[in-house]
Amino acid sequence: MTDKLEDGTFSDNRSTPVSICFKDLRSVFKLDELGMEIARIAFPAALALTADPIASLVDTAFIGQIGPIELAAVGVSIALFNQVSRIAIFPLVSVTTSFVAEEDTITDAGPHDTIKEIETLENGLTLDSEKNMLIPLNEQTSKSFDIAKDEQRKKNIPSASSALIIGGVLGIIQAVFLILAAKPLLSFMGVKSDSEMLYPAQEYLKLRSLGAPAVLLSLAMQGVFRGLKDTKTPLFATVFGDVANIVLDPIFIFVFKMEVRGAAIAHVISQYLISGILFWRLKEQVDLIPPTLKYLQFGRFLKNGFLLLTRVIAVTFCVTLAASMAARMGSTEMAAFQVCLQVWLATSLLADGLAVAGQAILASAFARNDYDWATLTASRVLQLGLALGLVLALFLGFGLHFGARIFTKDAEVLRLIGVGIPFVAATQPINALAFVFDGVNFGASDFAYSAFSMVIVAIISIIALFILSSSNGYVGIWIALTIYMSLRALAGFWRIGTGTGPWKFLRRYS
Template structure:
C-alpha cells in the first residue's frame, strides 16, 4: 500500500492530528518548546545588542552587524557539525543503554555492536518518562532496609556515554582555534567582507570582533554540551542556562555601553561574560549526569565523530558561505544598506530558529527510533514535526508581515535605514514557511543519520545560490540579495524533502 502513496502525502498524512496531545505529541512538545526558546535566546540577545548599538549611530550598527555575521558564521562552521553529530550519537547510545545496559567493564566496546532488536513500544515510552539515569535496581538502596530514623536518598549512577566526552574535547579544541583565528585575522577578514581600509566601520568592527572572539571557547563548549543534553531529550537544562546567560548580557549591555561609555567594546564584553556563565552552568549540570572521564581513547570513538563531522562540515561551510556572501554584498553597498540588512537578517534568523526546536525534537526521537528499529514511530515522528513546522511558518509569516513594520524603529532611528527595512520585510515574512520546513527537514534527516546526503545536497544548493546572489545583487542591489536568499531557502527545503519523498537511503523501509 505504501508504494502507491504519493511521496509528498506520506509525510503530511493524518494532518487532523497535528495538534493532538497523544504520547508522541507530548514528547515533541517537551523537547521542542524548551529547545526553541533556548535556540532563539542567543539571537534575541544579539537583537538586543543591535537595538542598543543602534542608538549610538548607523555606522556602529553596520560595523557590529558585519562583525556579528563573521563571528556567527565562523562559529557555525564548528558548532553545527559538532552539535548535530553529538545529538544523534548520544540519543542512539542512550537508547541502546536503556535497552540492554552493559557492565562497566564492557563499556569500552563499540556501542553500535549491541543488538537492540525486539524492543517493544511500551518499554520505549516508559523509558522516555524517567530520569536520565541507568535503570538498574542496584543503583538504589532498597527502601525496606531503611529504619524509621534515616532518610534514604537515591544516588543515581552517572551515565557512561562516549559521545559526551568526545564532544567536550573537540569543542574545547575548536573554540581555542576559532578564537586565535578571528583575533589574529580580524582586519583581513573584515576587508574580505567589504570593510576596507579607511571605512568608518573598520575600527568599531575590529574592536567588537576581537573582543567577542575571546568568548569562542565558551560558545563551542556550551553548544557541545547542549548537543549532549538534546541527545538525552533534556532541553530544559540548556534553556535555563541560556536564559541565565542572556539575561546577564541584556543587563550588562546598557551598563557597559552607556554608563561606562565603552560603546561597541562594552557590548562585546557583556556578550563574552554571558557565554562563559552559560558554559559553567551547563558543565556543572552535565557532571552530575555523565562520567566525563573515559577509561581509554578508544572508548571515545573519535573516528566516528570525525567521519560524520567532516560530512556536516562540508554542509555548514556551504550554508555559511551563502549567508556570509550575502552579508558581504550588503556591506559593499554601504553602511545604510548593511545596517538594514543586519536588522532584517537577525529577525529572519531568530524566527527561523523557532522551527529548529522542532528539528531538535525530530532528530532526538528519530535517532532513538532508528536505533531501536522502530520504523513506525520514525514515520509518525517525521510526519508530525513537518506538519507542525508548516503551521509554525505560516503563523510567523503573519506576525512578521504586520509586526515588523511597527518594530523597525526599535533598532534604529535613521530614516533611510528604516525605509530599506520596510523593503526587506516582505521577504523576511514570506520565507518563514519555507525556512521552517527547511530546518525541520534537516532535523529529520539528521535523526536518520543521513549525514552524507545532507552534505552533498547542501553543497549543490549552495553552488546554485551563490550564482543567484552575484547575478541578482549586481542588478537589483538590496532587493536582489533578498530574492537570492529566498531562492536559497527554497532549494534547501526541496533538497530536504527529496531524500524522504523518494524513499531512498535510510527511508527505504517506507516501501515495504
C-alpha cells in the first residue's frame, strides 16, 4: 500500500522509481476511470495520426502503378516534405498540447485572470495543492456572476491563439523555402541533376509545398484540441480530408493524366479541407482574438519550442540521412526503402495516440500537483504501449509479406521490401515505447532533457548509419535505424527510472 503525503508524494518504502513501469501491471487493460480517459483520448488520436501516413501510402500505391522511377521520386519528395514539416511544427504541437492542458485545468479550477495564471506556470508554479486553484486577481468580482458568465462565453486559452499565429507564419515560410530550394534539397537527398528521378521529384515537391500553410495550421490546431482532451474533432477533420485525397488521387493521376502532379494537387486540396474544418470547430469553443500581445505568451513558446526544435532537428536528421543513403544506392533501393519506411511510421504512430493521451492527462495532473494520478497514468500508457508494439510486430511480420504487392510489382523492389520486413516488424515494441516515453516526458514539461538526450542519441545513430550503410548497404541502414529507436526508448526510460527532473518525487517512495 502507499500513503499520500501532504505534498502529493508517496511514502511506500518498498518502491523505487523504476517500478513505475510495472505498477498495477494486472490492470493494464482495465477500463476504470483512467483506462476510459486514456481510451477516449488515445483511440481517436491514433486514428488521426495514422490518417496522413495512410494517405501517403495511398499516394505511394497509386504512383507505384506508374513506374518504379516515379515511386522512388515521390518517396524522396514525401520524406523531404515531412521532415521539413516536422522541424517546423513538432515543437509547436508538443508545447501547445502541454500548455493548453495546463491552462484548461486552471480555467476549470475556477474563474480567474488568465494571464496571471499562465505567468505562474511560466515561473514554474502550479495550482495551490490545498485549494486546487490560484488566487483570483480581482477579489471584488462576484464569483457567481463570473461563473454564470463563464458558462456562456468561449474559453480563454492564450496558447491557442499563439499556436495559430506561429503555425501560419511557419507554414508560409516553409512553402517559400521548399519551392525556392527544391533542387538543392533534392540533391542533398541524393537526387542529382543527372538522375531520372529529379524532374518528377521536383514537380511533386513544389506542388505539395503549396499546402504547407494548411498542414502547419491544421497540426497547430490539433495540438490545441489535444490539450483540451478532444481528439475526436481532429479525427473527423483528418478522415474527411484524407478520404477526399483518396477519391481525388485516381481522378487527377489517371483520368486527367497528371501523374505525380495529380497526386500532389489532390494532397494539397485535402490539407486545406482539414485546416478549414478544424478552424471552424475551434473558433466555436475558444476565443481566438487576443486582447493584448502579452496575452499570447510568445516568450514561453519560444523558450520551450527552441528546446524541442533542437530535439526534432536531431530526430529529423537521422531519418532524412537514412532516406538519403537509400536514394544514393539507386531508385530500386529507394523505392523499397520508401514502402518500408511509410509502413514503419504509419504503424508506429498508433503508439503516438497513447503518447498524446499520456501527455494531456499528465500535464493536467502536474498542473494540480496530483502525483498519484501522474504515476498511475505514466505506468498505464507505458504498459499499453508495449502491448501495442507486440501486437503490431506480429501483424506486420506476417501481413507485410502479402501486402507488399499493393505498392509495386517490380520483382527487385519486392525482394528488397522482403529484406526490410523483419526490421519493420521487430522494432515495433521498441518504437511504441520510444513514442510513449516522449509523450510522458512532454506531459511533465521535461523539454530540456528531451532535447539534450536526443542530441546524444542522434550523434551515436548518425555514426552507426555511416559505418553500417557502408559495410552492409541496404541492410545496414535498417540495423542503424533499429539502434536509433532503441536508444530513444532507453533515453526515455532513464529519466523516469532514475527518478530525476520532474520525476524526482518518485525517489520519495524509498
